Amino acid sequence: MTYTTKDFDYHLPEELIAQTPLKDRSSSRLLVLDRQSHQKTDTDFKHILDYLQKGDALVVNETRVIPARLFGVKPDTGGHIEVLLLNNTQGNQWECLVKPGKRAKVGTVLHFGDQAQLVGTIVEHKADGGRIIEFSYQGVFLEVLESLGQMPLPPYIKEKLDDPDRYQTVYAKQNGSAAAPTAGLHFTQDLLQEARDRGIEIIPIVLHVGLGTFRPVSVEAIDQHQMHAEYYQVSPESAQRIQRVRQKGGKITAVGTTSVRTLETIARDHQGQIVAASGWTDIFITPGFKFCAVDHLITNFHLPQSTLMMLVSAFYDRNKILDAYQHAVAEKYRFFSFGDAMFIL
Known part of the structure; x- marks a missing residue:
């Protein structure tokens, strides 16, 4: 069946878009969907471990969001250009989004900071509208970025974030993302320790969130959409731990769609097995996809018509997901990055 973007649409009142994070990460609400009984359960995120068993594993994405939004000036004209860093392609070159794009021709030089502590030169105009900028x-680049850049909050968040660390997971380690893997924002160190105490493993992987995760679908037929590639990495230790859990009959819970895409990419390329691997994935998961690495999914509530809506619909059932979203709207759940969570069993 060929789906269109409208098949993944739903009505969301604007007041349900969470603008600020809750003070206590784990006090967010949790909608549990049971794929066997088709029951919906309203609870709180702090009770999520009640749905897991000893010997299961939580696979978490330990990427860290960098202050990837920069505001530059063209020294020759004084024109302002906003730059969003997406991927470090090689050396000091980064794939970026720029606006306004008409001012960002190849050869354009940009100064960042009052003393031009950072200088960027546009060296390539990509077919998808992005730019390659050499800095x-x-x-140290990251230290320069920390002093000049801003946290790249999604455009639907209008309020200023008082504590930038609230847009990081508590286990964030490896710098490289342009957006947070938001399903993990609900975990606290105490909740992770409680999981370990219950015999539930916490296994880290990495996918640096870039344009592929949140780029809008601009075509009508979703099979015409091309995902943007994002970098992933699974260490030998993590791969071995995941395989060991599976071999012993434990369930793999992916914390977030980024963990799903990483594990399913590797499983697809290695006959269903999870092995140590790194590279770039443009996997696009839509209804009809055969999952072979992930048993359960923790995820936030996603934008209408987004690739993430398509992924969660593939993991369960499109009509059931749309019904669950209607329920969440009726119950006034909080949506998107700083919103509440869903657990699909």
């Missing part, structure tokens, strides 16, 4: 600077 020059003194010192």
Whole structure:
């Protein structure tokens, strides 16, 4: 069956879009969907471990969001350009989104900071509208970025974030994302420790969130959409731990769609097995996809007509997901990055 973007649409009142994170991460609400009984259960995220067993595993994405939004000036004209770093392609070159794009021709030089602590030169105009920018600077790039950049909050969040760490998971380690893997924002260190105490493993992987995760679907027929590639990495230790859990009959719970895409990419390329691997994935998971690595999914509530709506619909059932979203709207759940969560069993 060929689906269109409208098949993944739903009505969301604007007041349900969460603008600020809750003070206590784990006090967010949780909608549990049981794929066997088709029951819906309203609870709180702090009770999520009640749905897991000893010997199960939570696979978490330990990517860390970098202050990837920069505001530059063209020294020759004084024109302003906003830059969003997406991927470090090689050396000091980054794939970026820029606006306004008409001012960002190849050869354009941009200065960032009052003293031009960071200088960028546009060296390539990509077919999808992005740019490759080569940066020059003194010192350590991430330290320069920390002093000049801003946290790249999604455009639907209008309020200023008081504590930038609230847009990081508590286990974030590896710098490289342009957006947070938001399903993990609900976990606290105490909740993770409780999971370990119950015999539930916490296994880290990495997918640096870039344009592929949140780029809008601009075509009508979804099979015409091309995902943007994102970098992933699974260490030998993590791969071995995941395989060991599976061999012993434990269930693999992916914390977030990024963990799903990483594990299913590797499983697809290695006859269903999880092995140590790294590279770029543009996997696009839509209804009809055969999952072979993930048993359960923790995820937030996603934008209408997004690739993430398509992924969760593939994991369960499109009509059941749309029904669950209607329920969440009626019960006034909080939506999107700082919103509540869903657990699909």
